[in-house]
Amino acid sequence: MLAYSIHQAVVTPYVSQESGREIQEFVTMEKLADVAEWVKTARKQYGRVSPKAPRIPAIPATKVPATPFFFRDEAGNNRRSFTFKSYNPKSADNTLNRNRGDEVKYASAPFFLQTGDPTNTRTIKLDVSQLHAGTVFSVVLSNRRYSDLRGRRDGTIVIRNGVTGTAAKKLADGPIKWFYHGKPLNVGHLVIAITVTDTQFTIAYETPEGFVVHGDCPISYLTPAEIGDVRGMPFYLNIYVKTKAGEGGELK
Numbered sequence: 001m002l003a004y005s006i007h008q009a010v011v012t013p014y015v016s017q018e019s020g021r022e023i024q025e026f027v028t029m030e031k032l033a034d035v036a037e038w039v040k041t042a043r044k045q046y047g048r049v050s051p052k053a054p055r056i057p058a059i060p061a062t063k064v065p066a067t068p069f070f071f072r073d074e075a076g077n078n079r080r081s082f083t084f085k086s087y088n089p090k091s092a093d094n095t096l097n098r099n100r101g102d103e104v105k106y107a108s109a110p111f112f113l114q115t116g117d118p119t120n121t122r123t124i125k126l127d128v129s130q131l132h133a134g135t136v137f138s139v140v141l142s143n144r145r146y147s148d149l150r151g152r153r154d155g156t157i158v159i160r161n162g163v164t165g166t167a168a169k170k171l172a173d174g175p176i177k178w179f180y181h182g183k184p185l186n187v188g189h190l191v192i193a194i195t196v197t198d199t200q201f202t203i204a205y206e207t208p209e210g211f212v213v214h215g216d217c218p219i220s221y222l223t224p225a226e227i228g229d230v231r232g233m234p235f236y237l238n239i240y241v242k243t244k245a246g247e248g249g250e251l252k
């Protein structure tokens with residue numbers, strides 16, 4: 001049962017309940033911060049009698065030639081880095097800012113998938129070390145820019161991964177499906193490389209030995225079998241950051 005529970009936690013947000021059907025219970029940044037502190041305390045208290053933590057095998061990322069992504073904010077300004085605001089509990093009309101938080105969105109120039117060109121590859125490297133437990137960060141590949149990044153509309157295609165390792169995929173004619181992919185992106189002062197090729201969408205992160213594949217595999221392949229025939233349809237890479245608490249920062 002323990003092995004089953006661990007496996008389930010790794011791959012799906014659906015959690016068995018004491019009665020009734022499984023329900024979605026998503027990981028939050030706050031809970032991840034709590035768990036990190038619990039682990040640190042336990043290791044400090046029992047480290048002398050507990051076994052050495054095993055080294056988790058990683059899949060080295062393969063270097064490929066790529067052109068850089070270019071981004072703009074919602075006002076149309078070119079951006080080489082992505083700033084996010086400090087949280088303000090009051091909104092512009094001086095009412096409590098309870099739900100939305102302070103969010104910013106950036107989108108790349110349009111590009112195309114499934115072109116048949118093996119050199120059709122774009123990438124961006126980001127230092128995400130300023131992400132903290134009060135920030136939500138998502139990388140969203142979609143046929144929309146700035147809007148409908150959770151795939152609520154018919155026709156929207158969304159493939160995304162976020163700071164908690166919670167990923168999702170939505171095809172044009174289907175519901176969004178959530179799953180867990182890789183470790184949290186705010187752990188270990190990460191530098192990440194986000195790469196979209198003609199047929200796959202991958203995140204890698206930097207280690208002393210070089211870049212390794214986040215989640216050990218692409219977030220998704222981008223073939224017609226995986227996302228439908230999207231030839232001739234413009235796509236965008238969206239960067240979304242929301243500050244729910246704490247200070248702002250910069251991803252660069």
